[in-house]
Amino acid sequence: MSWNSLNKHWxxxxxxxxxxxxxxxxxxxxxxxxxxxxxxxxxxxxKKAEKQAKMASEQQSAEEDDFAKDRYGVSAMVQSQxxxxxxxxxxxxxxxxxxxxxxxxxxxxxxxxxxGKQCFLVxxxxxxxxxxxxxxxxxxxxxxxxxxxxxxxxxxxxxxxIVRKVEQKIESCSQQDVELHVERIFVxxxxxxxxxLQLEDAVRPDGEGxxxxxxxxxxxxxxxNRVIDLRTTTSQAVFRLQSGVCQLFRDTLTKKGFxxxxxxxxISAASEGGANVFTVSYFKTSAFLAQSPQLYKQMCIxxxxxxxxxxxxxxxxxxxNTHRHLTEFVGLxxxxxxxxxxxxxxxxxxxxxxxxxxxxxxxxxxxxxxVNKQFPSEPFKFLEPTLRLEYTEAVxxxxxxxxxxxxxxxxxxxxxxxxxxxVKEKYDTDFxxxxxxxxxxxxxxxxxxPSNPKxxxxxxxxxxxxxxLSGAQRVHDAQLLTERAIHHQIDLEKxxxxxxxxxxxxxxxxxGGIGLERVCMLYLGLHNVRQTSMFPRDPxxxxx
Amino acid sequence: MALRELSSLEKYLGQKxxxxxxxxxxxxxxxxxxNNGPPLVGLVTIACHLAKEAKxxxxxxxxxxxxxxxxxxxxxxxxxxxxxxKEDIKTVLKDLNLYLQDKVxxxxxQFTLADVFVYYGIHPVIVxxxxxxxxxxxxxxxxxxxxxxxxxxxxxxxxxxxxRNRIYTSRHH
Numbered sequence: 001m002s003w004n005s006l007n008k009h010w011x012x013x014x015x016x017x018x019x020x021x022x023x024x025x026x027x028x029x030x031x032x033x034x035x036x037x038x039x040x041x042x043x044x045x046x047k048k049a050e051k052q053a054k055m056a057s058e059q060q061s062a063e064e065d066d067f068a069k070d071r072y073g074v075s076a077m078v079q080s081q082x083x084x085x086x087x088x089x090x091x092x093x094x095x096x097x098x099x100x101x102x103x104x105x106x107x108x109x110x111x112x113x114x115x116g117k118q119c120f121l122v123x124x125x126x127x128x129x130x131x132x133x134x135x136x137x138x139x140x141x142x143x144x145x146x147x148x149x150x151x152x153x154x155x156x157x158x159x160x161x162i163v164r165k166v167e168q169k170i171e172s173c174s175q176q177d178v179e180l181h182v183e184r185i186f187v188x189x190x191x192x193x194x195x196x197l198q199l200e201d202a203v204r205p206d207g208e209g210x211x212x213x214x215x216x217x218x219x220x221x222x223x224x225n226r227v228i229d230l231r232t233t234t235s236q237a238v239f240r241l242q243s244g245v246c247q248l249f250r251d252t253l254t255k256k257g258f259x260x261x262x263x264x265x266x267i268s269a270a271s272e273g274g275a276n277v278f279t280v281s282y283f284k285t286s287a288f289l290a291q292s293p294q295l296y297k298q299m300c301i302x303x304x305x306x307x308x309x310x311x312x313x314x315x316x317x318x319x320x321n322t323h324r325h326l327t328e329f330v331g332l333x334x335x336x337x338x339x340x341x342x343x344x345x346x347x348x349x350x351x352x353x354x355x356x357x358x359x360x361x362x363x364x365x366x367x368x369x370x371v372n373k374q375f376p377s378e379p380f381k382f383l384e385p386t387l388r389l390e391y392t393e394a395v396x397x398x399x400x401x402x403x404x405x406x407x408x409x410x411x412x413x414x415x416x417x418x419x420x421x422x423v424k425e426k427y428d429t430d431f432x433x434x435x436x437x438x439x440x441x442x443x444x445x446x447x448x449x450p451s452n453p454k455x456x457x458x459x460x461x462x463x464x465x466x467x468x469l470s471g472a473q474r475v476h477d478a479q480l481l482t483e484r485a486i487h488h489q490i491d492l493e494k495x496x497x498x499x500x501x502x503x504x505x506x507x508x509x510x511x512g513g514i515g516l517e518r519v520c521m522l523y524l525g526l527h528n529v530r531q532t533s534m535f536p537r538d539p540x541x542x543x544x
Numbered sequence: 545m546a547l548r549e550l551s552s553l554e555k556y557l558g559q560k561x562x563x564x565x566x567x568x569x570x571x572x573x574x575x576x577x578x579n580n581g582p583p584l585v586g587l588v589t590i591a592c593h594l595a596k597e598a599k600x601x602x603x604x605x606x607x608x609x610x611x612x613x614x615x616x617x618x619x620x621x622x623x624x625x626x627x628x629x630k631e632d633i634k635t636v637l638k639d640l641n642l643y644l645q646d647k648v649x650x651x652x653x654q655f656t657l658a659d660v661f662v663y664y665g666i667h668p669v670i671v672x673x674x675x676x677x678x679x680x681x682x683x684x685x686x687x688x689x690x691x692x693x694x695x696x697x698x699x700x701x702x703x704x705x706x707x708r709n710r711i712y713t714s715r716h717h
Contacts, residue, residue: 378713400705400707401675401705401707402675402704402705418711421675422711424711425711
């Protein structure tokens with residue numbers, strides 16, 4: 001609007017009325033102010049009218065030109081309104097074999113980028129992603145391309161597209177040989193525009209983040225927004241591998257004739273000692289959360305189940321804030337009766353572990369490589385048969401390296417790690433057994449060594465220099481058990497039921513237990529057990 | 545500490561009779577009362593004197609250049625190493641590691657007092673160093689192991705175990 005026409009407009013305005021008491025000058029001032037105000041308002045109104053007219057004309061042209069209006073949009077919430085007989089193809093199955101086929105799929109929008117008349121989308125499904133293209137043409141309109149570019153990240157979309165082969169491999173996607181040319185795209189579930197963390201940042205290796213000055217996501221942020229963090233390719237790989245560990249554990253033991261049992265987690269007396277146990281209120285009294293299925297595994301052996309295993313939660317109220325402690329973790333426990341020597345038990349356990357390692361190596365390479373992309377590490381090495389060293393040998397190796405320790409001292413964590421390096425250097429294995437621990441550092445139910453009372457028939461197993469299993473031949477004689485309990489100053493009343501189970505014939509037996517999260521962490525060469533626990537629990541974390 | 549070093553040096557030099565030392569000041573600087581003149585003060589001064597008395601001048605360097613280098617290292621030992629803080633230690637080890645990259649001994653191409661006294665001075669540091677760090681400063685460890693095994697040097701100090709092979713790979717942290 002021109003200045004002249006504005007002036008004219010102003011002249012046509014009516015002046016407001018004044019009160020009688022004001023002076024001539026005041027009146028004049030007031031009227032000028034009022035005039036200015038009205039002038040401004042008139043300007044505003046004029047501009048608004050202009051804008052509206054423009055928008056109206058644009059919209060009209062938009063509506064006129066949008067021939068693809070039915071081929072995109074936000075769908076109504078899926079409330080099971082209809083049963084569509086439509087097959088949805090998995091992203092991992094998008095290979096050159098499907099070239100030129102028209103397919104439907106449902107995936108998340110990983111990224112969307114508009115470039116002139118085209119919009120490039122990366123559609124993601126778990127560990128797999130594929131490039132998709134919406135281009136202005138006879139199938140897609142400008143408005144459709146704009147819509148696609150504005151879909152928020154992580155939104156779930158249904159896409160109908162033609163699969164096309166590409167000449168140049170698309171390096172940034174898992175499906176490198178094909179690209180989707182989108183015919184129809186509908187948003188099934190929209191994600192809020194501001195994500196608490198960006199997935200690209202969450203999979204960026206720490207080193208790369210520092211070098212290029214790009215963001216990485218710290219552990220606390222990940223754990224606070226676990227649902228989104230678990231969507232990353234690395235997390236998907238880690239937990240699929242963990243599922244594999246459980247599966248291989250069960251399958252290997254079942255083949256060996258073991259029976260899976262379930263043990264109670266609410267118990268009346270602390271099994272491993274009173275210090276690290278959670279108390280729960282139990283009606284009018286209190287009870288404890290089981291620190292291990294130890295006592296019940298053994299009672300099953302006395303009940304003639306011969307060889308048992310159980311997979312279940314273990315609760316340790318240890319106020320340890322370390323990289324390898326959780327207050328709740330999944331315990332994989334084994335217990336078996338043996339014929340004449342507890343080495344039969346060790347052999348069974350090490351064979352199970354080796355089968356697990358082989359199974360992971362042979363069937364989960366994709367997952368291992370995916371994790372290594374973000375967290376590089378050396379591949380896990382093991383020997384067949386498993387290396388078994390005696391405690392005295394280990395002490396000698398440590399002394400040779402300059403460590404000072406007594407014959408009956410327990411191994412501190414730094415010494416365990418050093419021993420791990422020495423064993424790796426000497427024998428080239430990341431997995432080994434340490435046999436014949438000193439009796440003084442083991443629990444009361446450990447069977448003493450028959451030829452040397454200072455030592456015991458007990459063993460620990462290590463992966464990459466960190467302890468993963470503690471086991472032993474158990475005392476199966478009620479009298480000896482009572483003596484050992486008294487020696488350890490344990491209240492006999494509290495363990496009466498346990499001791500009683502050995503009074504009516506008990507076979508010699510032994511076993512051990514591993515922590516699922518720790519085994520996964522060490523197999524993959526990760527450095528914090530929270531990375532292998534889906535919703536970890538530690539002294540500072542109770543949610544999510 | 546300084547007195548024990550001097551007594552070890554005497555033993556190495558094959559000196560028949562041990563000298564009597566006194567100390568001065570709160571830093572306990574050793575003093576040797578000499579019959580032939582003014583008293584000798586300071587670890588370095590006394591050590592050089594003992595070497596000359598024992599007719600082992602090669603321990604102080606056989607060329608003018610190596611003699612200067614020996615003196616420089618002895619000075620370094622007394623001024624820098626003895627009053628080293630924890631933060632400085634890393635720098636000292638790094639510098640020493642770089643210096644020893646292409647040398648068997650600290651001065652010239654032979655065993656001198658420089659090696660003896662820097663070894664005595666750096667012994668407590670190496671004892672406390674983790675194996676992983678010893679592997680990081682590989683040249684220092686190599687030189688240290690060589691000197692501590694030199695016949696007659698290591699009298700008053702316990703040996704430090706040095707492993708034959710590396711147990712930490714470059715990727716380890």
